[in-house]
Amino acid sequence: MLAVVPPPVTVRVPAKVNLHLAVGDSRADGYHDLVTIFQALSLTDEVTVAIADDPGVEVHGEGADSVPTGASNLAWRAVRELAQHVGRDPDDPKVRIVIRKSIPVAGGMAGGSADAAATLVGLASLWRLEISRDELAGVAGKIGADVPFAIYGGTALGTDRGDRIVPVLSRHTFHWVLAFDRRGLSTPEVFDELDRLRADGDPPRVGEAEAVLEGLSSGDPRQLALLLGNDLQAAAVSLRPNLRRTLRAGVNAGALAGMVSGSGPTCAFLCTDGDSAVRVAAELAGAGVCRTVRVAQGPVHGARVIGTEEAPRPIPPEVHA
Ligand SMILES: C[C@@](CO)(OP(=O)(O)O)[C@H](O)COP(=O)(O)OP(=O)(O)OC[C@H]1O[C@@H](n2ccc(N)nc2=O)[C@H](O)[C@@H]1O
Ligand SMILES: Nc1ncnc2c1ncn2[C@@H]1O[C@H](COP(=O)(O)OP(=O)(O)O)[C@@H](O)[C@H]1O
Incomplete structure (x- = not known):
């Protein structure tokens, strides 16, 4: 009898921005304690997982x-971790991943992490696993x-290494403009730079997460704009001084506030509404301070199966600088 091969599974998964990122001291395990508020944005990757005799990853x-x-x-690390977790052979998983x-x-928008989360959700469906989101998030943290945040999406508080996730109430859709820089930044180098800045002086620290949670529940982007903060911003700007110009250009273009997203170098600008975001994006693109500008909304849901066949993807509007 012929075995039935399950069809490929495609998962859409969001980028994130950290509305609040408080970095504690460095720990013995090389990590820093974080208190962060994530928001998932409508800028997404798509990951297809399929049973295949030629295993591997295409990007x-x-x-x-x-x-x-x-x-x-x-x-691929997600394939191996999940295979191990459910007792399959991690060295011969017989799956192909197309990203x-x-x-x-x-x-600084957790794209690689998003692809890992999407792979976990896709494999859970492909392998027909009885596994909860919380259990998948446990595997994700390894x-x-x-x-883990990319598994849940929405808006959430992250503590410990940023991987202990509690959902947060956010009643409003917020409108963002994202400015991509010409090259990426390495996350460990940005944390190291913050340690160096702190050893040399006293770079500003963000306030309490509670105020941001209140700003979120008010649903008023003007109130939230006053509360955004990122301890890694000083380090990212120190490594990439051109980000100062980008941040200024977004606010001059009419954004309510601008910040470095996570470890950077993407800059995220909060806008009053969707129309304002489109205007800010166009002006920012014209300013020539970054490589690409996109608009996005948040919060959106986390990694989710969108089909068991190739599905067309909506691409958010792009404005070339
Ligand atoms: C800074 C943040 C903010 O959300 O994201 P990005 O902006 O890079 O996307 C995250 O903390 C990044 O998370 P992620 O990119 O998954 O980090 P990992 O691969 O686990 O760790 C990479 C390295 O970053 C540093 N790191 C990461 C997280 C943390 N809480 N403390 C750290 O010091 C460590 O040097 C670690 O070895
Ligand atoms: N699927 C993936 N997508 C993007 N980057 C990946 C992926 N897998 C591994 N990486 C590596 O991880 C690093 C960080 O990637 P990414 O998650 O995009 O950035 P950040 O941590 O700044 O949000 C990249 O430099 C890249 O070499």
Whole structure:
């Protein structure tokens, strides 16, 4: 009798921005304690997982040339971690992963983590696993600190390494403009730079997360704009001084506030509404301070199966600088 091969599964997964990122001291395990508020944005990658005799990873789209396709690809690490977790052979998983990227690589928007989360959700469906989101998030945390959030999406508080996730109430859709820089930044180098800045002086620290949670529940982007903060911003700007100009240009173009997204170098600008975001994006693109500008909304849901066949993807409007 012929075995029935399940059809490929495609998962859409969001980028994130950190509305609040408080970095504590460095720990013995090389990580820093974080208190962060993530928001998932409508800038997404798509990941297709399929049973195949030629296992491996293919990457297409935004920044594909700089993404490893071997064992260090975070999606492949997800295959191995989940295989191990459910008692399959991690050295012979017989799956092929195709990634279509829109999230900038090494951009501080957790694109690689998103691809890992999408792979976990896709494999759970492909392998017909009885596994809850919380259990998948546990596996996700072994791959990287940002991976669990991409499983859940929405708006969430992250503590410990940023991987202990609690959902947060956010009643409003917020409108963002994202400015991609010409090259990525390495996350560990940005944390190291913050440690160096703190050893030399006293870079500003963000306030309490509670105020941001209140701003979110008010649903008023003007109130939230006053509360956004990122301890890694000083470090990212120190490594990439051109980001100062980008941040200024977004606010001059009419954004309510601008910040470096996570470890950067992508800059995220909060806008009053969708029309304002389109105007800010156009003006920012004309200012020539960054490589590409996109608009996005948040919060959106986390990694989710969108089909068991190739599905067309909506690409958010792009304005070339
Ligand atoms: C800074 C943040 C903010 O959300 O994201 P990005 O902006 O890079 O996307 C995250 O903390 C990044 O998470 P992620 O990119 O998954 O980090 P990992 O692969 O687990 O760790 C890479 C390295 O970053 C540093 N790191 C990461 C997380 C953390 N809480 N403390 C750290 O010091 C460590 O040097 C670690 O070895
Ligand atoms: N699937 C993937 N997509 C993007 N980058 C990946 C992937 N797998 C591994 N990487 C590596 O992880 C690094 C960080 O990627 P990414 O998650 O895009 O950035 P960030 O941590 O700044 O949000 C990149 O430099 C890249 O070499």
